[in-house]
Amino acid sequence: MPVLARWIEAAGIPTVIVTMMPSVAEERLAPRIVGVEFPFGHPFGMPGDGALQRRTLELALHVLAGAARAGTRVDLDVDWPVPLREAYRSWQPKVPSPIVRRMLEARQAP
Amino acid sequence: MLVDSFKFLPRSFRPLYEGRGAFPGEEKAVWKPFEKRLAESRIALLTSAGLYVKSTQPSFDLEYEQTHPDWGDPTWRAIPASATAADIAVAHLHINDGDLLADPEIALPMRLLGRLASEGEIGGAATEHVSVMGFQERTLREWQSKTAPEVVAHLRDQGADGLILAPV
Numbered sequence: 001m002p003v004l005a006r007w008i009e010a011a012g013i014p015t016v017i018v019t020m021m022p023s024v025a026e027e028r029l030a031p032r033i034v035g036v037e038f039p040f041g042h043p044f045g046m047p048g049d050g051a052l053q054r055r056t057l058e059l060a061l062h063v064l065a066g067a068a069r070a071g072t073r074v075d076l077d078v079d080w081p082v083p084l085r086e087a088y089r090s091w092q093p094k095v096p097s098p099i100v101r102r103m104l105e106a107r108q109a110p
Numbered sequence: 111m112l113v114d115s116f117k118f119l120p121r122s123f124r125p126l127y128e129g130r131g132a133f134p135g136e137e138k139a140v141w142k143p144f145e146k147r148l149a150e151s152r153i154a155l156l157t158s159a160g161l162y163v164k165s166t167q168p169s170f171d172l173e174y175e176q177t178h179p180d181w182g183d184p185t186w187r188a189i190p191a192s193a194t195a196a197d198i199a200v201a202h203l204h205i206n207d208g209d210l211l212a213d214p215e216i217a218l219p220m221r222l223l224g225r226l227a228s229e230g231e232i233g234g235a236a237t238e239h240v241s242v243m244g245f246q247e248r249t250l251r252e253w254q255s256k257t258a259p260e261v262v263a264h265l266r267d268q269g270a271d272g273l274i275l276a277p278v
Contacts, residue, residue: 001158001277003133003250004242006140007258008273013265014144018276021115024127031141035113041159041205043276047213050222057219060274061232065148070139075113088118090206097203097245098179103122 002028016064018043018056022073032067034060035075039091045078052078133250144272146233151271153227154236156261158244159210159217159278160202162187170201170243182245184252186261188238191220204245205278217278236268244277 002025005015009031019025020043022035036043036056045052056076063074080087096104116124144151160170160183170183189198198214200207210217223235240261246253265273 001244001275003136004156004253004258004261005273005275006133006136007254008262008265008275009142010140011258011262012142013262013270014142014272016272016274018274020113020118020277021127022113023115024130027129027131029132029136029139031139035115037113037117039118041207041210041278042216043157043278044216044219044222047209047216050215053215053219053222057222057226057274058231061148061153061226064153064272064274065144065146065151067144070141084117091118093203093206095203098176099245100204102179 001025002030005030014064016060016067018060022075026071026073029071031070031072032063033071033073034063035073037076037078038080039082039087041091046081146271148232149230150233152234152236152269153223153232154239154265154268154270154273155218155220155223156240156242156273156275157218157278158242158276159205159214160200160243161189161198161210161214161218161241162201163189163193163197164199165197169199172201172203175203175245181247183243184246184257185242186257187241188264189218189220189241191224191235191237191239193220202243202245202278210278217276233271234269236265236270238264238268240264 016032227235
């Protein structure tokens with residue numbers, strides 16, 4: 001996704017990426033980055049939490065419009081309101097994805 | 111605060127993402143200055159959650175991915191800003207889709223962006239936002255040759271002055 005942002009930016013449309021993995025977006029040289037410490041699947045926050053979604057979206061807009069140079073990163077200072085163990089479990093699919101299933105099978109192979 | 115990029119990631123996945131550096135061929139900074147005021151700018155959104163409009167659009171191809179685990183559907187969908195949670199489905203095998211189905215705004219805040227436009231914080235919102243399915247084969251060849259140029263053309267048609275991308 002940071003690479004897609006680069007291609008769109010290179011075509012002349014300014015971009016900002018809102019991501020749970022801002023250090024990875026930095027390595028991939030995304031032009032503007034907003035980091036969120038939220039579980040996967042939730043870049044703008046909790047379902048039904050309009051205030052948190054707005055805070056995240058407004059930060060993204062301000063970084064989009066206000067960043068002075070390539071590689072600008074700003075992290076959102078918000079803790080996820082669900083205990084880590086529960087949040088870690090609940091974002092994951094009920095059935096492992098095909099590639100994870102293959103990794104698990106390879107690990108179990110004799 | 112500095113976000114921990116790996117807080118929610120299983121430890122064994124971390125080397126798949128960390129320390130890999132720039133994407134091959136993408137080693138230089140790219141930069142298009144944002145030149146307007148937000149209040150005069152039209153903004154579009156892009157999600158990688160595999161959202162689609164279930165009454166009018168095909169799903170992303172998850173069947174092929176089941177038998178080709180390194181592959182992900184590289185196509186994209188235009189999501190009308192008027193679509194509601196009831197109109198939207200999720201095609202993504204790598205996340206639990208429960209919260210996304212309950213409130214798609216957590217990945218594609220189209221209603222909220224529309225509200226910011228009506229309040230004057232931004233000049234306008236795209237009438238059709240963009241959805242892709244974020245799990246892709248490593249070279250991103252189809253995304254580079256086809257999807258990215260098509261999305262750029264769509265964003266130009268929409269008159270977008272800026273894009274907010276949100277991987278899931």
